[in-house]
Amino acid sequence: MRAFAYQRTTQIRDALNLIAQHDGARFLAGGTNLVDLMKAGVESPARLVDIRSLALGEIGETPDGGLVLGATATNSAVAADAQVRLRYPALSQAILAGASGQLRNMATVGGNLLQRTRCAYFADPSEACNRRVPGSGCSAINGAHHNHAILDWTEHCVATHPSDMAVPLSAFDAVVRYETLDGTGEIPLSEFYLPVGNRPDRETALPDGALITAVVIPAAAVASKSRYRKVRERASYAFATVSVAAALDVQQGLVQDVRLALGGVASRPWRARLAESALRGGPATAERISAAADVEIAAAEPLRDNAYKVTLARNLIEAVLTELAADAGEESNG
Amino acid sequence: MTDDTRSEITLRVNDETYRLAVDNRRTLLDALRDDLNFTGAKKGCDHGQCGACTVLVNGQRVVSCLTLAVAADGAAVTTIEGLAGDGELRPIQEAFIRLDGFQCGFCTPGQICSAVGMLAEHAAGWPSAVTRNGSPHRAGELTEEEIRERMSGNLCRCSAYPSIVRAILEASAREAVAG
Numbered sequence: 001m002r003a004f005a006y007q008r009t010t011q012i013r014d015a016l017n018l019i020a021q022h023d024g025a026r027f028l029a030g031g032t033n034l035v036d037l038m039k040a041g042v043e044s045p046a047r048l049v050d051i052r053s054l055a056l057g058e059i060g061e062t063p064d065g066g067l068v069l070g071a072t073a074t075n076s077a078v079a080a081d082a083q084v085r086l087r088y089p090a091l092s093q094a095i096l097a098g099a100s101g102q103l104r105n106m107a108t109v110g111g112n113l114l115q116r117t118r119c120a121y122f123a124d125p126s127e128a129c130n131r132r133v134p135g136s137g138c139s140a141i142n143g144a145h146h147n148h149a150i151l152d153w154t155e156h157c158v159a160t161h162p163s164d165m166a167v168p169l170s171a172f173d174a175v176v177r178y179e180t181l182d183g184t185g186e187i188p189l190s191e192f193y194l195p196v197g198n199r200p201d202r203e204t205a206l207p208d209g210a211l212i213t214a215v216v217i218p219a220a221a222v223a224s225k226s227r228y229r230k231v232r233e234r235a236s237y238a239f240a241t242v243s244v245a246a247a248l249d250v251q252q253g254l255v256q257d258v259r260l261a262l263g264g265v266a267s268r269p270w271r272a273r274l275a276e277s278a279l280r281g282g283p284a285t286a287e288r289i290s291a292a293a294d295v296e297i298a299a300a301e302p303l304r305d306n307a308y309k310v311t312l313a314r315n316l317i318e319a320v321l322t323e324l325a326a327d328a329g330e331e332s333n334g
Numbered sequence: 335m336t337d338d339t340r341s342e343i344t345l346r347v348n349d350e351t352y353r354l355a356v357d358n359r360r361t362l363l364d365a366l367r368d369d370l371n372f373t374g375a376k377k378g379c380d381h382g383q384c385g386a387c388t389v390l391v392n393g394q395r396v397v398s399c400l401t402l403a404v405a406a407d408g409a410a411v412t413t414i415e416g417l418a419g420d421g422e423l424r425p426i427q428e429a430f431i432r433l434d435g436f437q438c439g440f441c442t443p444g445q446i447c448s449a450v451g452m453l454a455e456h457a458a459g460w461p462s463a464v465t466r467n468g469s470p471h472r473a474g475e476l477t478e479e480e481i482r483e484r485m486s487g488n489l490c491r492c493s494a495y496p497s498i499v500r501a502i503l504e505a506s507a508r509e510a511v512a513g
């Protein structure tokens with residue numbers, strides 16, 4: 001590991017200045033991804049600016065009934081928060097479905113969004129990887145890729161985004177708030193992760209040196225009727241093979257609002273807008289749910305060894321929406 | 335010129351204060367084991383994947399292999415060596431011994447520190463992935479299923495899991511009283 005300087009500050013301004021003034025300086029939050037990648041030789045910052053003493057750990061309400069998750073709030077704190085559990089249950093469930101108790105106590109909101117892919121070639125500097133070294137090639141496209149993308153990949157990179165938390169945040173139209181030396185800004189999560197294109201190393205729309213200060217989740221009645229389901233290779237403590245965050249609001253037998261996002265299928269959380277529009281406005285019948293799953297998955301292009309994920313994603317969408325529709329039916333009957 | 339790749343830090347470990355100079359690359363795990371001789375926490379994977387290095391930092395369980403020592407400057411750390419007070423084992427330690435909660439023992443310090451942190455999380459009403467949807471979680475309903483899920487960050491190569499779960503379940507009520 002390359003030697004590095006370390007600084008800790010309580011002022012956002014100081015943190016931004018330290019990053020701006022030093023080449024190769026990086027923010028350190030929980031360190032669960034950054035320190036791991038530094039050990040692997042994938043990341044080699046010259047300076048770490050520890051942001052956990054900044055006053056960004058609060059979870060609070062917005063005036064219009066949404067929630068603000070401070071960037072340094074731990075994953076554990078968000079998952080246990082009473083308002084999150086009541087109003088956005090899929091978010092709590094997604095976080096609890098990821099990593100371990102120890103890691104969730106360390107991991108933060110900002111760090112979780114910016115964690116790098118778990119593609120094994122990315123983590124191994126002896127392998128070709130366009131995401132790590134632009135132009136070096138992609139070892140996964142013809143290599144071990146059974147857990148890689150089925151949607152929106154290019155020949156430059158077929159990796160998936162590993163975050164569970166980002167999947168319900170995508171379904172709930174969350175917005176990332178940041179600060180630079182020029183002031184503050186906001187990026188909707190739908191525009192936060194850049195499409196792979198031919199530069200997979202450029203992962204987000206965050207300006208250089210920007211500090212994520214919070215994630216804002218707008219108020220949405222439908223979100224209280226939401227659920228997260230994750231399929232993985234062991235029962236706990238494993239990254240997603242495919243996951244689904246869904247929310248369904250049925251009024252007088254018609255789908256008033258529906259939200260759907262998938263994890264483990266693309267280089268970013270996959271907002272399933274085609275399925276949403278197929279369902280909205282009509283009854284939540286088995287046929288319409290099945291058709292909605294089909295229409296979303298029609299665009300999938302599996303790699304040599306991951307066609308199973310197409311079926312899995314389709315069936316998982318169907319299963320979760322069916323559960324939510326049954327819950328809605330029970331509510332209106334009793 | 336001062337070397338900014340090293341730092342003077344203070345760690346409060348098991349209620350004693352230590353001042354040490356560390357390379358900023360040093361993990362808390364290596365500082366505990368190699369600088370301070372608290373060799374209870376083990377290095378299994380060194381990548382956050384096995385839980386053998388679990389310690390409590392300011393009362394919360396964390397993996398010390400992904401915690402930089404310099405980032406823990408000023409923190410209170412509890413290791414397995416600090417759990418027993420006045421020569422008396424904590425209920426969870428006693429239960430691990432009586433109920434065969436280990437075989438080779440390599441994962442045990444991490445398991446026990448993790449269990450102490452986990453029981454506090456449970457008592458604070460934190461949910462887990464198997465906590466039933468919608469039912470507000472109350473402390474006291476610590477089922478075997480809950481223990482298995484909440485302890486999934488601690489692997490055991492000897493697969494002593496059934497007795498680990500039994501020991502934690504059996505000790506949980508007495509741990510709550512012991513605090």
Ligand SMILES: Cc1cc2nc3c(=O)[nH]c(=O)nc-3n(C[C@H](O)[C@H](O)[C@H](O)COP(=O)(O)OP(=O)(O)OC[C@H]3O[C@@H](n4cnc5c(N)ncnc54)[C@H](O)[C@@H]3O)c2cc1C
Binds near residue numbers: 026097109165
């Ligand atoms: C064994 C293991 C299993 C895991 N399993 C899962 C899983 O199943 N599901 C899942 O979703 N995740 C999983 N994770 C990943 C974990 O959730 C992430 O590592 C964690 O969320 C990252 O947060 P952090 O605060 O530790 O980030 P750090 O490691 O501190 O930082 C990550 C990156 O974000 C940058 N950064 C951090 N905060 C900010 C900010 N506020 N502004 C700007 N930049 C910032 C850092 O500079 C760095 O580049 C697992 C990790 C491990 C080690």
Ligand code: SF4
Binds near residue numbers: 129132
């Ligand atoms: S899939 Fe992406 S991350 Fe993996 S080797 Fe190819 S370029 Fe690298």
Ligand code: FES
Binds near residue numbers: 382383384385
């Ligand atoms: S040694 Fe830290 S988790 Fe394995």
Ligand code: FES
Binds near residue numbers: 435436440442492
């Ligand atoms: S007792 Fe041997 S690894 Fe757990």
